[in-house]
Amino acid sequence: MENLVVIDLGSNSVRMTISEIDDAGNYKTVNQVKRYVRLSENMGAEQLLQPAAIERTLAALTDFKTIYDRLEHKQIKAVATAAVRQASNQKQFLRQVKEQLDLTFTVISGANEARYDYLGVINTLPIVNGLLVDTGGASSELILVQNRQMKQVVSIPLGSVTLSQAYLESDRVQADSLFSAMTFVNNVFNDVWWLREAANLPVIGLGGANRTLAKINRRKKNFLNFEDVHGYKLTATDVYATLTQLLGLDLAGRKKVPGLSKDRADIIIGGLIPVALLMRLLDSQQITFSNAGLRDGILFDRINEIKSQPE
Structure with missing residues (x-):
């Protein structure tokens, strides 16, 4: 059994969904958490993530960490979308998250975000x-x-x-x-x-x-x-x-x-x-x-991986 932790860092909110997946690919969502962080607030023409927005985001991610740290057999999939995708200080922000929380975000393209949305909708x-x-x-x-x-x-x-x-x-x-x-x-x-x-x-x-x-x-x-x-x-x-x-x-x-x-x-x-x-x-x-959307799409992607693994 695997605990899949999906963290979706958007421009307005950051969300976490935790799902239990068994070896056959059956799943049950056991926790969902959301925080409004306004990461894209006042980025301006320079496309800079602002200190106050970063602080709010780090505080929310710290709260999330206290939840998923208790889990066994966990797999963490953390993705960041438009605000981080567009940010000129993207690398510095991701480094800060990694150093403070030991959490690695993948910055996904708009096309990949859309694909996950599609998977979430079409499966539900x-x-x-x-x-x-x-x-x-x-x-x-x-x-x-x-x-x-x-x-x-x-x-x-x-x-x-x-x-x-x-x-x-x-x-x-x-x-x-x-x-x-x-x-x-x-x-x-x-x-x-x-x-x-x-x-x-x-x-x-x-x-x-x-x-x-x-x-x-x-x-x-x-x-x-x-x-x-x-x-x-x-x-x-x-x-x-x-x-x-x-x-x-x-x-x-x-x-x-x-x-x-x-x-x-x-x-x-x-x-x-x-x-x-x-x-x-x-x-x-x-x-x-x-x-259902991006986080669900990531879940169904993972389920397909599990189902395609040789027994």
Whole structure:
């Protein structure tokens, strides 16, 4: 039996999932932990990870270490995505993590991040055709799925934190700021030539911002377990109405919205612009949400390795 520890260091949060895997490849998730660290905060044009963000991240990883250090037969897979991928002080940061915590991160490409997203979704949802949209803090991954196969992928350098910091007020968002952000995102989408192949297909939403969209609507509809968004569906009308509602509120008002974490209230509008514009661009009438993504993809990758080992 193996304890697989998967640590996903993103731009807004760092998450850890621990799964028990037996020799036959059967698994059980036994622990999931999340900390908001805002690693990409104030990176600026120099793309520098800032001391305060690094400090928050190291503190969270130290907490994680106290949990996984107790495990036997553990395998640790730690990956870093957009913030570290883009950071000009990437090597110094990774060295600091290694020296302080004896933890080695692999910085994965946007394409590899998308592949893990695909594996997480395709192994847990009955998706045949659709466009997977993983909106992170500093990047978004788009994956075109046709007949359950991954046909096209792209990682684009925009996310909830970076869009919010570059274009939007943290309190009440102004019309000119919103228009500038939407124009930027539209121009990025227009450069993805294959997106027209996703016209009229359902969208599958991953990432914290998109899952928050589902949680807000589940709370509104009085679902008992509002955080269990896996497989939950919303219409395009619901998506646009939710974004409109949030745009009408200042920061204090957004912090009171049921289903929206206070830690995400200042970046949620920036986080929802990509999926709302995509659904409009593709004339997609429905979005399905997935709780499974990158960490699950790494888990299924490991399970396939175990199953392919000679007995």
